[in-house]
Amino acid sequence: MAKSRADIEADVRDVLVDALGVDEDDVVSTATLKGDLGAESIDYLDIVFRLEKKFSTPEKPFKIAQGELFPENLMTDPSLVEAGKVTAKGIALLKEKVPHVDVSDFEKDPQITKLPNFFTVKSLCDFVERKLGA
Template identity: 70%
Template sequence: MTRDAIFEKVRDVLVDALAVDHDEVTPTATLTGDLGAESIDFLDIVFKLEQAFGFKIAQGELFPENVSQDPEYVREGKVTAKGIATLKERMPHADFSEFEKDPQIGKVAEIFTVDAIVRFVERKLGRA
């Protein structure tokens, strides 16, 4: 499956799960900021990706959990170097270059972009 074909399928999943328009789903759009996703939508997206692509996604595989509650990873409202390293390890599909410049915990959702999902799917399908 080509990257464009993956993107098309991811877009269909997000249009369905988040009730957004097709043209709102761009590679750089963030799930929570631009597309209005709430916490339960992440589970919905995981379920719909599993159905669309025919693979299983383990809990925390696409969207890591229990990072923001850990004092080792978050200090004074910022994600620590160790926290960023852990996130990078758990989310090799995400791009952290912007976030690293100002790693406020409130901005962590900005790494969940449409492109991060596309790259996640690519890796799962063994193409990247």
């Protein structure tokens, strides 16, 4: 049986509590992984591994490819970032590759260093929901 949105949110909350050592109450939909929950670089890999484990079933493995959830090496091409800002081409690529991240506000001032501020708990839930439904 397919997981409901509430099930997915509860499972994502468990993953974040375990990976980041945060309080369950702090894991709200709008919380950002970096700013609000204190995620550091290696935590993203930890989160990926834990999501895979949490949502895999014997019938359907839940495997997350590199760059599929977090666009870590997506922005290395010079045509995507100019003077620290993500170009229009870069924004288009983000929308295509990481649709679970809402970049509508990011677009207004697309400084690459601010991109992690747009990764929220909701982004993770959207990602899982979309991937499970695929």
